[in-house]
Amino acid sequence: MKSMNHMFDAHKNHTGTRPDGRKGDNGRNKGKKFWFSSLFTAGIALVLAAAMFLAGCAGSQSKERSGQADGGDKVIKIGMVGPLTGDYATYGQSVRDGVQTAIDEINAEGGVNGYTLQLIAEDSRGESTEAANAVQKLIDQDKVTAIVGAVLSGETATVAPIAQDAGVLLITPSSTAPGLTEVGDYIFRNVITDDVQARQLAEYAVSQLGCRKFAVLYANNDYGVALRDNFTSKVEEMGASVVAVESYLDGDEDFRAQLTKIGSDIDALYIAGYYTEAAKIAQQARRQGIAATLLGADGFYSEKLVELGGEAVEGSVFTAGFYSGDASEAVQTFVSNYKQKYSQEPDMFAANAYDTMKIIAQALAKAGNDRAALKDEMYSVKDYPGITGNTSFDANGEAVKDVVFLKVENGKFVRAD
Amino acid sequence: MISPYYYQLLVIASINVIMALSLNLVTGCAGQLALGHAAFMGIGAYTAGILTSVYHVPFAVALVAGAAVAALFGLIVGLPTLRLKGDYLAIATLGFGEIIRVAILNMGITGGPFGLRGISKHTNLTLAVAAAVLAYLTMKRLMNSRFGRALTAIREDEVAAVAMGIDATRHKVLAFVISAAWAGIAGGLFAHWFRYLHPSSFAFSASVEILSMVVLGGMESLEGPVLGAAALTYAPELLRGVSDFVSRHRMMFYGALLVIMMLVRPQGLIGSGVKGLSISKLGRIHGVVRLPQMERVTQWLTAAKQRKHLNDSSVSTDSRVVEERLAGLGMSSGTGSRGTGIGSGGGEEHAGS
Numbered sequence: 001m002k003s004m005n006h007m008f009d010a011h012k013n014h015t016g017t018r019p020d021g022r023k024g025d026n027g028r029n030k031g032k033k034f035w036f037s038s039l040f041t042a043g044i045a046l047v048l049a050a051a052m053f054l055a056g057c058a059g060s061q062s063k064e065r066s067g068q069a070d071g072g073d074k075v076i077k078i079g080m081v082g083p084l085t086g087d088y089a090t091y092g093q094s095v096r097d098g099v100q101t102a103i104d105e106i107n108a109e110g111g112v113n114g115y116t117l118q119l120i121a122e123d124s125r126g127e128s129t130e131a132a133n134a135v136q137k138l139i140d141q142d143k144v145t146a147i148v149g150a151v152l153s154g155e156t157a158t159v160a161p162i163a164q165d166a167g168v169l170l171i172t173p174s175s176t177a178p179g180l181t182e183v184g185d186y187i188f189r190n191v192i193t194d195d196v197q198a199r200q201l202a203e204y205a206v207s208q209l210g211c212r213k214f215a216v217l218y219a220n221n222d223y224g225v226a227l228r229d230n231f232t233s234k235v236e237e238m239g240a241s242v243v244a245v246e247s248y249l250d251g252d253e254d255f256r257a258q259l260t261k262i263g264s265d266i267d268a269l270y271i272a273g274y275y276t277e278a279a280k281i282a283q284q285a286r287r288q289g290i291a292a293t294l295l296g297a298d299g300f301y302s303e304k305l306v307e308l309g310g311e312a313v314e315g316s317v318f319t320a321g322f323y324s325g326d327a328s329e330a331v332q333t334f335v336s337n338y339k340q341k342y343s344q345e346p347d348m349f350a351a352n353a354y355d356t357m358k359i360i361a362q363a364l365a366k367a368g369n370d371r372a373a374l375k376d377e378m379y380s381v382k383d384y385p386g387i388t389g390n391t392s393f394d395a396n397g398e399a400v401k402d403v404v405f406l407k408v409e410n411g412k413f414v415r416a417d
Numbered sequence: 418m419i420s421p422y423y424y425q426l427l428v429i430a431s432i433n434v435i436m437a438l439s440l441n442l443v444t445g446c447a448g449q450l451a452l453g454h455a456a457f458m459g460i461g462a463y464t465a466g467i468l469t470s471v472y473h474v475p476f477a478v479a480l481v482a483g484a485a486v487a488a489l490f491g492l493i494v495g496l497p498t499l500r501l502k503g504d505y506l507a508i509a510t511l512g513f514g515e516i517i518r519v520a521i522l523n524m525g526i527t528g529g530p531f532g533l534r535g536i537s538k539h540t541n542l543t544l545a546v547a548a549a550v551l552a553y554l555t556m557k558r559l560m561n562s563r564f565g566r567a568l569t570a571i572r573e574d575e576v577a578a579v580a581m582g583i584d585a586t587r588h589k590v591l592a593f594v595i596s597a598a599w600a601g602i603a604g605g606l607f608a609h610w611f612r613y614l615h616p617s618s619f620a621f622s623a624s625v626e627i628l629s630m631v632v633l634g635g636m637e638s639l640e641g642p643v644l645g646a647a648a649l650t651y652a653p654e655l656l657r658g659v660s661d662f663v664s665r666h667r668m669m670f671y672g673a674l675l676v677i678m679m680l681v682r683p684q685g686l687i688g689s690g691v692k693g694l695s696i697s698k699l700g701r702i703h704g705v706v707r708l709p710q711m712e713r714v715t716q717w718l719t720a721a722k723q724r725k726h727l728n729d730s731s732v733s734t735d736s737r738v739v740e741e742r743l744a745g746l747g748m749s750s751g752t753g754s755r756g757t758g759i760g761s762g763g764g765e766e767h768a769g770s
Binding site: 133 | 426665
C-alpha cells in the first residue's frame with residue numbers, strides 16, 4: 001500500500017497540477033492540526049476499543065451468570081425483540097408489556113419448576129438489520145432460552161433464519177405475513193394470519209351482512225396486500241363481486257382520489273390497513289357520500305380508531321384475535337393487571353404476547369430449561385385456553401385460533417357475532 | 418473463536434465501509450451531495466439475490482451482475498442529474514432513491530412488500546472484509562490518480578476546473594457510476610448475509626445513515642468514511658449494553674452523539690485537518706442539507722473564521738486559494754486585502770446558501 005502511494009506521489013509531481021497547492025504555506029499550523037487530528041482519532045479508537053473490551057467482559061460475565069443460573073440462581077431468560085423506539089414503537093412496547101405482565105404473574109405464582117423467568121427486551125427500531133443484531137445478542141450474549149418476537153413481518157423474516165440456525169425457539173406474537181414459519185422447526189407464530197382473518201371476514205360479510213358489491217382499499221405493504229388477495233378471492237368464491245381495488249401508502253393523509261374512483265355504488269368498503277389511515281379514510285368517505293359498511297382487519301383494533309374517526313367509523317365491522325371486553329375471568333385478570341401496571345388498555349399485540357409467554361411457560365414446565373426439548377414440546381400444545389381464544393400449533397408452527405368479529409357501536413367495541 | 422454476534426457486526430461494518438467509501442467518491446471527492454445512495458445498494462442486492470435464488474446463478478457471477486446493473490442505473494441517473502448542482506442534485510437523487518424503493522415494492526419478482534425470501538447464505542466475514550479492503554485500495558488509487566485530482570478540482574471550483582479543460586460532467590458521471598457499482602457489490606453481500614431483502618432496508622433513512630458515516634468520519638480522506646462506518650455500525654449496539662436507562666434512550670444518545678460530534682469536530686473524526694481549512698466546502702455541502710444545527714454550525718464557524726481574519730495579519734488561506742485560482746486562469750489577483758474580502762465573502766455565501 002505504501003509503495004503504491006509512493007508511485008502515485010511521483011506521478012502527482014510529474015503532472016504538476018496538484019490541487020493542494022497550499023502545502024507548506026503555513027505548515028506549522030497544519031502540523032499542529034494534524035497532530036490534534038491524529039490524537040483525536042487515537043482517542044476515539046481507544047474509547048471504541050475499550051468499549052468493545054468492556055462489552056466482551058460483560059458478555060463473558062453474563063455467560064458465567066447463566067452458567068450459575070442452571071445450578072444456583074435458577075433463572076430462565078426469555079428474550080424479546082421488536083421496535084421499542086421509532087415509528088412502530090407502540091407495537092413493540094405493547095408486546096414487551098404483554099410478555100412482562102405474563103412473566104410477573106408466573107413469577108408471583110412461584111415461577112416454572114422453581115425457576116424465575118427474566119425478560120430481556122431489545123429494541124429493533126423497526127429495522128431488519130437492527131433486529132438481526134438484537135437477536136444475535138440475545139442468543140450469544142444473554143443466552144436466552146426462547147425469544148418472543150419479532151414484531152413486524154419484515155423483522156421476523158430477517159431474524160427467523162438466525163434463530164433457526166442457532167436452535168432457539170422464536171415465536172412471533174404479531175407478524176402476520178404468510179409463510180414466516182416455513183423457515184424451520186424452531187419458528188412459531190401465535191397470531192391469526194392475514195389469510196385466515198380476511199377469508200373469514202369475507203364469508204361473514206356476504207352471508208351474515210348480505211353485502212354483494214365490495215370495494216377494497218389496501219395499504220401497499222405486506223399486511224395490506226395479503227388481506228386484499230385473500231379477501232378478494234373469498235368474496236368471489238362466495239359469488240359476490242369486488243368492483244374496485246385501490247391502494248395507498250402508510251402515512252398518507254388524502255384518500256379522496258381513491259375514494260372518487262371507488263364511487264358510492266358499493267355495499268361495503270374493506271380497508272386493509274391500520275387504524276390511523278382507516279379513521280381518515282372513513283371520514284373522507286362519508287364526506288364524499290359513501291354510505292357503505294366499513295370492514296377491516298385487526299389493524300382497526302385500537303381506541304384511536306374511534307378517537308380519530310368519530311361518527312364516521314360507527315357501525316364498522318372488523319376481525320380481531322382478542323376482545324378486551326370479554327367477560328371471562330382470564331381476560332379480566334389480564335386487563336386489570338395490565339392496566340394497573342401500564343395505565344392503559346391492552347391491545348391485541350399485548351394480548352397475543354401475553355398468551356405466547358404463558359404457552360412458553362407451560363411448555364417449559366414440561367420440557368425443562370432446554371432449547372430443543374422446549375421446541376418439541378411446543379408442537380404438542382393443543383387447545384390452550386388463553387385470552388385470545390383456544391390455541392393449538394400445526395406442524396408448521398402456525399397457531400390455529402378463533403377469530404372474533406367486533407363492531408363499533410356508540411363509540412365502543414362490541415362483539416358482532 | 419469470535420462470537421456470532423460480533424462476527425455479524427463485523428460483516429455489517431464491512432458492508433457499511435464499502436457503502437461509505439463509495440459514497441465518499443461522489444460526496445467527499447467530487448463534492449456532489451447525493452441522497453439516494455442506498456437505492457444502488459438495493460438494486461445490487463435485489464439483482465444478486467434474484468439471480469441466485471430464482472435463476473440459480475453462481476454467487477460470484479450474481480455479485481458482479483448486481484454491481485453491473487447498479488452501475489447501469491448510476492449511468493442512467495447520473496447523466497441528467499449530475500448537470501444539476503447543490504440543492505437540485507440532492508433533490509433529484511432523493512427522488513431517484515424513492516422511485517427505486519417504490520418500484521421494488523410494486524414488482525412481482527422482488528416479492529413486493531413481502532420481501533425477497535429464500536436467498537442462500539454465501540457472504541462470510543473473509544469475503545466481506547476482502548471486498549472492503551479492495552474497495553479501499555480502489556478508492557485510494559482513484560483519489561491519487563489524475564481522475565481523482567480532477568474530481569477534487571471540480572469540488573473546489575467547478576468553473577475553474579472546466580476552465581482548466583476538465584470535462585466536469587463526464588468526470589462526475591464516471592465517479593457516480595463507479596460509486597454505484599461498489600454500492601451494488603455491498604448490496605449483493607448484504608443480500609447473501611441476511612438471506613432476506615425488504616424494500617425498507619434501502620429507504621431514504623438508509624441513504625442518510627450512509628451519508629452520516631461519511632460526514633462523521635470525515636470527507637475527503639479515505640480513513641474517515643472507514644472509521645465513520647465502523648463507529649456508526651457499532652455505536653447503537655454499544656449503547657444497548659451500558660445501562661437500563663441508556664439502552665431505553667439509546668437512540669437519543671446516538672443522536673446527541675452525532676450532534677456533539679458535528680459541533681466539536683465538523684470536519685469529521687479524520688477531517689481535512691491536513692489539507693487546511695474547509696469551511697467553505699462544509700458550507701457548500703451542509704448548507705444544502707439545511708439541517709438547523711448544521712446551519713448554526715456553519716454560521717458559527719464562519720463567524721469564528723472572520724474573527725480570525727481580523728486578528729490574523731497574515732494573508733488567509735482562502736484568499737491564497739482565490740489568488741492561485743485566478744493566477745491559474747491567467748488573471749491578476751488584485752491586492753491582498755481585496756483577496757481576503759473575496760475569500761471570506763465566498764465562505765459566507767456558501768454557508769448561507
